[in-house]
Amino acid sequence: MKQVRIGVIGLGMGFSHAKSLASGAIAGAKLTAVCDINPAKQQAAAETLPADVKVWSDAEAMAASGEVDAVVIATPHYGHPQEAIRCLNKGLHVLIEKPAGVYTKQVRELNKVAADSGKVFSIMYNQRCNPLYKKLRELIAAGELGEIRRTNWIITNWYRSQSYYDSGGWRATWAGEGGGVLINQSPHQLDLWQWTTGMMPVRVRAFCAFGKYRNIEVEDDVTAYVEYENGATGVFITTTGEAPGTNRYEVNGDRGKIVIEDGKLTFWRLRVPEPEFNQTYKGGFGEPECWKCDVPVDPHHPQHNGILQNFTDAILKGTPLIAPGEEGIHGLTLSNAMHLSTWTDNWVELPLDEELYHSMLQERAANSVKRKPVQEIESVDMSSTFGSY
Known part of the structure; x- marks a missing residue:
């Protein structure tokens, strides 16, 4: 061929x-x-x-x-x-x-x-083609951060008005989209969160608010806490109801931390790993020497x-x-776990109980209500709408 x-x-x-x-x-x-x-x-x-x-x-x-x-x-x-x-x-x-x-x-x-x-x-x-996240993945895989201790991503620059949701009856419904900000706006971040670190959590505790800021039935505000097998923890925060929003991803390891924000990757690199400093330092107050490095990345995305x-x-x-394509299940596992944790008001252990999630989703989809006839989608330029999700 x-x-x-x-x-x-x-x-x-x-x-x-x-x-x-x-x-x-x-x-x-x-x-x-x-x-x-x-x-x-x-x-x-x-x-x-x-x-x-x-x-x-x-x-x-x-x-x-x-x-x-x-x-x-x-x-x-x-x-x-x-x-x-x-x-x-x-x-x-x-x-x-x-x-x-x-x-x-x-x-x-x-x-x-x-x-x-x-x-x-x-x-x-x-x-995954974005040079910022490619570079972060490379640095973590090369051991530059050492062992990961904490991940934090706040991604709230998804502002969506009520008119956006009203543009189609399928929008922001369990039957139409199967979720809100987690399934529609945040799949890239949920993918990158585990792809850059090479880590999936072992358990998740999430708090999703449904229709908190808009007249919708799905989640528009999420705060999730996760734990990893090595003892590291993570937080993921997202919403479509805040303005102005923030997009800041921080990964902390025992050799420093890396932050991606405002199109820049900044590495606060410890001269010696924190565990080594802790074992050898005898001066009371003090902390490891740290170098702030603005890491260059390829501008082409x-x-x-x-x-x-x-x-x-x-x-x-x-x-x-x-x-x-097989890796699409990882980020979806995270969003499913966040829904399930909220619905059951409890921790969700991974691997996910897929049957329980499916049955609870089906219950919500069965009671889903369209706000407008689907035909009204025709009044919207969907090529531009979908372009930014």
Whole structure:
């Protein structure tokens, strides 16, 4: 194969991926088909994309057409595993938008199908291409921070007004999205939290507030505390109801701390590890000598195109994936655990009780109420809306 023929399923966020592929920005890839059940989006695609890109209304028919080798799936959250499984079973390579799904039980099934398929399976975790987080991961993996003792991420620059939520009846509902700020805005951070450190918690205690700032039924304010196997602890705070917001990620180890904030990576590096200083220092008050280092990072961030190119290269050249699709379950486990901890008002041990989570989610979805008819989504430019989530 010299070129990958790619189809895009779902023309909300997927429309921007389709335009990137159609523009020739992804070497070795060619957009040959797009699909959406919405006639207005089909028409927009036909008017905007090259004439040789076929527009479909039936994703299953497109997958079976023989006109695509791979697909990008950008449907609503609940549909990601279902569509991915169907396409993998058709012999197609698959790249799914985040999140991998809504609950880990369905994503675990997807991962098994993907593993058995022998096809390339990736997820659109484009923030793994961000040089800041790549550098942090490299420094931690190289032992520059020593043993991790604490992680803290406050990510509250997600401000969303009531009008945002009212733009579609499926928004911020258990039946439509399967959650709020954790499942819609924060999947990248939940992924990066464990990807950069290489650590998953062993237990979680979370406090989610549902409809605290807006007239919605899902969580819009979260404070979570986690514990790791090595004794380290972590805190994750997020909301869509604060202005101005903050995005600050701090990792502390026994050799110093690293902070990512305002587009900069700063390393407060101890001259000697803290345990060594503690064992040898006899002066009473005192602390290890510390150097503040502004760590240079590559200014180029390829964003979504970085994942699209990597996906294509993995198919054509066997290039290792930046974001293997199977790893989508990790961040989803964290958000599921935070919901479950709040619902049960208790600690949640990992591995997660997937059956309990699924049953409690289903109860909420069964009682979910749409604020507006889904048809009213048509009044919104979903390509721009989904672009920032």
